[in-house]
Amino acid sequence: MPDATSADQTLVTSTETSLPEEVTRTRTIDDLVQEAGLLRSRTRLLGDDVADTDRQARDLHQQMVNRQLDSKARRLAKSGMSGLLKELAECGFAWRDIAALARVSVPAVRRWRQGEAATGEHLLDVAHVVALVETLQDDHLVTDVASWMEMPLAQEAPLTAIDLAVAGRLPDVVDVAAGHAAGEAVLDRWRPGWREEYRSEFEVFEASDGQPGIRLTAADGNDA
Amino acid sequence: MTLEVWQSPDELYVARGEDVHALRPLFTGDVFEDVAIPGIQSGGMAMIIAHPCSMRGQEARLEPGVLTAAVEPGEKTGKSAWARGYYGLMPLPELTEADTLFVARLDDIGKAETASLLSGTRIACLSQRGVNLLQQRFIWRLTRLEVPTHQLQEVSVPAFEEADLLEEWSDVVCAAGSAQEEAAAEFEAFIPADRGGGRTLQGDLHDPQLRSTVRVACRTEAKRRSAAG
DSSP states (O other): OOOSSOSOTTOOOSOOOOOOOOOOSOOOHHHHHHHHHHHHHHHHHHHHHHHHHHHHHHHHHHHHHHHHHHHHHHHHGGGHHHHHHHHHHHHTOOHHHHHHHHTSOHHHHHHHHTTOOOOHHHHHHHHHHHHHHHHHHHHHOOSSHHHHHHSEEETTEEEEHHHHHHTTOHHHHHHHHHTSSOHHHHHHHHSTTHHHHHOOSEEEEEOTTSSEEEEEOOTTSSOO | OOOOOOSSGGGGEEEEGGGSOTTSOOOTTOEESSOOBTTTBSSSOEEEOSOTTTTBOGGGOBOSEEEEEEEEEOOOOOTTHHHHSOTTEEEEETSSSTTOEEEEEEEEEEEEEHHHHHHSOEEEEEOHHHHHHHHHHHHHHHHOOOOOHHHHHHHHHHHHHHHHHHHHHHHHHHHTTOOHHHHHHHHHHHTTSOOSTTOOHHHHTTSTTTHHHHHHHHHHHHHHHHHHO
C-alpha cells in the first residue's frame, strides 16, 4: 500500500498527522501489520528528531550559560580574592572544596585568606565559583547553595554538584538546578558506567555507639 | 581483587613539607619525621594509622599512645602494581619531593607516644582520598575484605569535617592570642554542646544537608571569640 504522506518512509519533517486513509477495500492483517509498523517507524524517527533538537538546544543553552558565568565572573573578580573567599565562606563551603574548585591546594587557599596575592587565573577561577553561586541563588532559587551542592546527584552514588563543578561542568550544575536535567541524566553524560562504579555489597549504618559503620548488605535487603 | 589507586600523587595529600599547618589536629595519615615505635623502630619516619575516633578518648582528648606504622623509602613501582599487590605497604609517592617513593609498612605498627608526635616534625598530612586509600589497604591486609573507598569516605566524613573545622577555628582564635590547646578545648566544648532537643553541631555533621550550616556556625563563633579577645 503506498504511503499517502511521503514516498520516502524514513523522512519525517514535521509533526503533521495525516488523515486516516479512506478505506476502499477490506484491509488484510498484513496491511494492518505494515501500517502499524510504519507508524512505529515514524514515531521513532520523530523521537530521534526531538532528541537531536533537544541536544542542540542543550548545547546552545550551556554555551550561553558558560558565557553568562564568564561575564559574571569578570565582574565579580573586581572585588578581589579576599572578598570572593569571604562570600564562599559565608555560604558554608568547605575550604577543601573551594581549593578543588579553584584547582589549587588547601594550603594555597589558606595563604590567600591570609592575604597572599593570587594569580589572575586563580582569581578568575574563584570568581567563577561565586558566579555559579550567584546564578543558582538568583536565577534558580537555591537558598543554601553549599548544602545543595553537597547533596548526592543520585541515590546510587555519592557524586555531587561540587564534583561536577570541579570537573568544569558548571552548566550541568545549572541544568540540574533549573530542572532541565535530572542528576542521573547528567551523571550518565559525564561518567557513563557510574552505577557500576559505585555498586557495592556494603552499606553504611549507625552502630550502637551512634557512630557510622560499614557492614555487608543482606541479600534480602534487610539488616545484615 | 583490585584495590583503588591514585590518579595523581597530589590527590593523596592535603599538605606536605612547609605547607603542613601546625594548628591542624593530629589525624589519620599524618606523617612524622622521627618517631619511636616500641618494638619496631627507635626513630625514623612514621605515619598515624589509627582511626580518628580511636585516637581520642573522653572530651576528645588524645590518648597517650597512637597507632602508627613505620615509613621508609620504597623501590620504584608502577602505579598499577599497587592495585594488585604489595598489600602490606601504603605507597606515598612524592612524599618529600618529585620522583621519590616512600612506603608505610602496614605490618610494622605500634603505639607511638602522642607527646612525641605533638612535639615532633609533621612532614605531611594525607587528604581524605589518601586516608580512604590507606584504610582500604589496611582493611584488606588485616581481613581480606575489600571495602570501596566511597563508603569509607561516607563513614569518615564527620571526622574529616571536624578536623578541618578545628584547624580553621584554631587559625582564627589563635591569631587573636589564644594558645592552641586552649583554642582546641574551646572548640571541643562548643561543637558537641546541646543546641536544643539534643541536637548538636557535631551530630549535624553526619547529615550532608547540614554540614554547610555547621561550618557557618563554627566560623561565626570563632570570629566572635577572636574579636572578644
